[in-house]
Amino acid sequence: MEAYFLDFANLLLRWLHVIAAVAWIGESIYFVMLDNGLRPPKAAEDQRKGVFGEMWAVHGGGFYHNQKYASAPEKLPEDLHWSFWKxxxxxxxxxxxxxxxxxxxxxxxxxxxxxxxxxxxxxxxxxxxxxxxxxxxxxxxxxxxxxxxxxxxxxxxxxxxxxxxxxxxxxxxxxxxxxxxxxxxxxxxxxxxxxxxxxxxxxxxxxxxxxxxxxxxxxxxxxxxxxxxxxxxxxxxxxxxxxxxxxxxxxxxxxxxxxxxxxxxxxxxxxxxxxxxxxxxxxxxxxxxxxxxxxxxxxxxxxxxxAPTAGNATAAATASSETAGGETAPAQVAQAEPESRAQTIIEQRCVQCHAQNPSHAGFSAAPAGVILDTPEQMLRQIDQIKQVVASGYMPLGNITQMTDEERAEIAAWSP
Ligand code: HEC
Incomplete structure (x- = not known):
């Protein structure tokens, strides 16, 4: 239950974060565009008032006329728009x-x-x-x-x-x-x-x-x-x-x-x-x-x-399993029944987290939406599985202590 509430808080915070960032970056891009798009003012009156540049725009069914002052307008209006909360x-x-x-x-x-x-x-x-x-x-x-x-x-x-x-x-x-x-x-x-x-x-x-x-x-x-x-x-x-x-x-x-x-x-x-x-x-x-x-x-x-190469995939796998507890046996490719072996390995090393109902503490749903409960689900995601296993990224923190040998078997898995 706690994991569920945390996930929900995460979603809401991310929503806020993305919206605020869109608004902020949008405004910032707009002002850079405005500043660089200014043209010298046409009206003599504007030139006299110290207008340095202006931009005419049409947007959302209306016409807009922005003016930038070289230093400051003669009189500062009370209701200045400030940008900082975004x-x-x-x-x-x-x-x-x-x-x-x-x-x-x-x-x-x-x-x-x-x-x-x-x-x-x-x-x-x-x-x-x-x-x-x-x-x-x-x-x-x-x-x-x-x-x-x-x-x-x-x-x-x-x-x-x-x-x-x-x-x-x-x-x-x-x-x-x-x-x-x-x-x-x-x-x-x-x-x-x-x-x-x-x-x-x-x-x-x-x-x-x-x-x-x-x-x-x-x-x-x-x-x-x-x-x-x-x-x-x-x-x-x-x-x-x-x-x-x-x-x-x-x-x-x-x-x-x-x-x-x-x-x-x-x-x-x-x-x-x-x-x-x-x-x-x-x-x-x-x-x-x-x-x-x-x-x-x-x-x-x-x-x-x-780009993944056989060389760096093995290196990453070795590095990550070395750190996970000294498992340094040379990688061997399994000979018999690679398909079922690979699936057994995934059942042992991955489904604690990547299940419809994860058993691993702290996960209320399958992380990244990757569910590996059935052989069909595993086959459908074979490319992603091979990639994250070869790079050493999964199992996360090698918490389930996957060995080099098992990584090699996943790499060689060709159903
Ligand atoms: C301790 C829990 C845990 C274990 C065990 C685990 N994973 Fe993950 N996995 C995660 C988390 C958390 C993410 C989401 C990380 C992210 O957003 O990048 C993830 C993401 C993934 C992704 C998506 C990666 C992406 O780039 O979007 C794949 C594929 C995956 N895991 C496969 C596996 C495989 C295969 C195994 C077993 C070898 C495994 N995982 C073991 C927690 C785990």
């Missing part, structure tokens, strides 16, 4: 999901028993939780310090972007070394998402408040606040596509179970940023197909790196 709600609901899904079961989902680093492989559950929180916090501190030190007056934003790119590769690498693959992708995405929300919370909104306060007092706002808000908004723009891809790839075990998952993750991040760049320029009237084309090339490289 950002905060996205972060809070995402963090809630992380707590509910990962931190509630860290031994399963966070700890990486196959890590090359002994300290990481041997983390206890609560230690892994603390390390995950420090990882998120550390990501923000490092990113924020880089912004402050490298380009405090927005004078070296190009160099800063390069530094942020390098930082993300390091984050991807560290996360896959320290945490279980799925959590690593999630946490790398969360480092970017946290930087995005924190940019809004610590810089963009406070800067705007100072600007509004100055204007109300009849003073000229400090231009640094506007410039810095812009700098952080630009970073947020390039984070959006990579963050969404990382959050989604989390459901595709072929990405995060790979030995070079940090490279795949880095390629995803750069591909997302390059594709975003295309749209940013497109709104300003420049069509540069080289950007999405290079993004596509990076994704193809990821496809190529991630």
């Amino acid at each position: 950002a905060y709600t996205t972060w809070l609901s995402g963090f809630g999901l992380f707590v509910l899904l990962y931190m509630a079961n860290p031994g399963f989902y966070l700890v990486n028993p196959g890590s090359d680093w002994a300290w990481a492989a041997n983390l206890t559950g609560w230690q892994a939780n603390v390390v995950a929180l420090l990882f998120l916090l550390g990501g923000w501190v490092v990113y924020n310090e880089m912004c402050k030190r490298i380009s405090p007056n927005m004078e070296r934003d190009g160099l800063l972007s390069l530094a942020v790119a390098v930082m993300m590769v390091v984050v991807a690498y560290l996360s896959t070394q320290i945490f279980a693959g799925r959590a690593a992708f999630l946490l790398t995405g969360a480092v970017m998402a946290t930087a995005m929300s924190a940019n809004v919370f610590f810089w963009i909104i406070p800067g705007q408040r100072r600007m509004v306060k100055a204007m109300k007092a009849g003073e000229t706002p400090n231009p640094i606040d506007g410039k810095r808000g812009k700098q952080r908004s630009v970073h947020n723009t390039y984070f959006t596509l990579p963050v969404v891809l990382l959050m989604l790839s989390n459901h595709y075990s072929f990405t995060y179970t790979h030995e070079l998952s940090w490279v795949i993750m880095s390629l995803f991040i750069f591909a997302g940023a390059l594709i975003r760049q295309f749209f940013v320029l497109m709104h300003a009237g420049q069509i540069k197909p080289a950007y999405p084309a290079s993004g596509a090339v990076l994704i193809l490289v990821a496809v190529w790196i991630g």
